[in-house]
Amino acid sequence: MEKITIKGSRKPVSRLIKGTDYFRHDNYDQVVTNLNAFLxxxxxxxxxxxIYCGGQSEEVIGRYLKEMNNRDEIVIFTKGAHPDRSGARVHKAAIDHDLSVSLERLGTDHIELYGLHRDDVSIPVEHIIEALNEHIDAGRIGAIGASNWTWERIQEANHYAETNGLQGFTFSSPNLSLAKAKEPFWHGCVSVDEETSRFHEQTQIPVLSWSSQARGFFTGRYTPEITDNEDLVRVFYNDDNWERLHRAEELAKKKGVTTIQIALAYVLNQAYPTCALIGAQNPAELESCQKGAEIQLTREEVEWLDLSANSIIQ
Structure with a gap:
């Protein structure tokens, strides 16, 4: 599998990233099977x-790493400072607390990729960057990134870091998918738009996309008449996304692959480095993701899928 380099990480990062928001102690056998297949x-x-599974996700990963004795083979991407019932928590105390707990759960002294799970624009970027750099200097984290931050805040934070000799954000983790979100899937979430794409193309800061396959929108299960999934209807149902689905179906037929594999290939064939978080939970889903990651799309095909062009130049 192809890998990319992210500044600050000691190890290269695979283009497919295994999602673990279903990892619990009571399905540990499934976790082992899925992780072994992914590797x-x-x-x-x-x-x-x-916050995943009330902390069980990190605990189960830590158990797996200990039992398999394969920590050196794995890149861990974890996140902290997610809001709680009292509100936003993007400040030094929350970062320090969440990171300490994550390290203990994972059974490691170093996390390759550490992301802030949300933003709080009321907190100056200098406080956040300085707090994260303390942990970089202590060797607890490698690369730092922003999950669901706007490109403007990332730019502001990186400008402060650069002018003060500190490490800035070297990756971002928003939603990027062929289906474009009409509104955030969850409060405070950020999806890649045209301005965000231009920012990443100019800076070449990698995007690690969550919901990279639009939560099943391209599986063939959904049509404008099927409205039983309220969240999918709310976020993805509109004429433009149905046209994107139609074009993905057409291109999939031409290439002899599936529609959802084309949707995944769209994410991995941008003009800047990208990785896709995948939720594959069985061998068939993992095989589909693997094949999708191998598809090469031209710039013209990507633009046509995204409705930026009316035809594909041959």
């Missing part, structure tokens, strides 16, 4: 967070 196809990066 077998060349994946090496696992996505988790302080």
């Amino acid at each position: 077998a196809i060349g994946g090496n990066t696992i996505d988790t967070a302080h």
Whole structure:
């Protein structure tokens, strides 16, 4: 599997990243099977967070790493400072607390990729960057990134870091998918738009996309008449996305692949480095993702899928 380099990480990062928001102690056997299968196809990066499954996701990953004795093979991407019932928590105390707990759960002294799970624009970027750099200097984290931050705030934070000799954000983790979100899937979430794409193309800061396959929109299960999934209707149902689905179906037929594989290939064939977080939970889903990651799309095909062009130039 192809891998990319992210500044600050000691290890390269696989283009497919294994999602773990279903990892619990009561399905540990499934976790082991899925992680072993992911590693077998060349994946090496696992996505988790302080809040996933009430902390069980990180605990189960830590158990797996200890039992398999394969920590050196794995890139851990975890996140902290997610809001709680009292509100936003993007400040030094929350970062320090969540990171400490995550390290203990994961059974490691170093996390390759550490992301802030949300933003709080009331907190000056200098406080956030300085707090994160303390942990970089202490060797607890490698690369730092922003999950669901706007490109403007990332730019502001990186400008402060650069002018003060500190490490800035070297990756971002918003939603990027062929289906474009009409509104955030969850409060405070950020999806890649045209301005965000231009920013990443100019800076070449990698995007690690969550919901990279638009939560099943391209599986063939959904049509304008099927409205039983309220969240999908709310976020993705509009004429433009149905046209994107139609074009993905057409291109899939031409290439002899599936529609959802084309949707995944769209994410991985941008003009800047990208990785896709995948939720594959069985061998068929993992095989589909593997094949989708191998599809090469031209710039013209990507633009046509995204409705930026009316035809594909041959």
